[in-house]
Amino acid sequence: MKPPKVFSLPKFPRLAENNIRKEFLEDVQYQRLIEADPELWFRHPG
Numbered sequence: 001m002k003p004p005k006v007f008s009l010p011k012f013p014r015l016a017e018n019n020i021r022k023e024f025l026e027d028v029q030y031q032r033l034i035e036a037d038p039e040l041w042f043r044h045p046g
Contacts (some may be wrong), residue, residue: 024035
């Protein structure tokens with residue numbers, strides 16, 4: 001048995017964010033970061 005469809009979503013309060021990301025790493029910066037610590041969890045396995 002399928003659950004009923006949702007036709008409207010409830011409103012959820014949003015928190016004010018004062019530390020939003022404004023910049024990202026360039027490829028060269030990312031490569032330097034990985035070379036500095038090869039055990040980082042976000043290192044690509046290939």
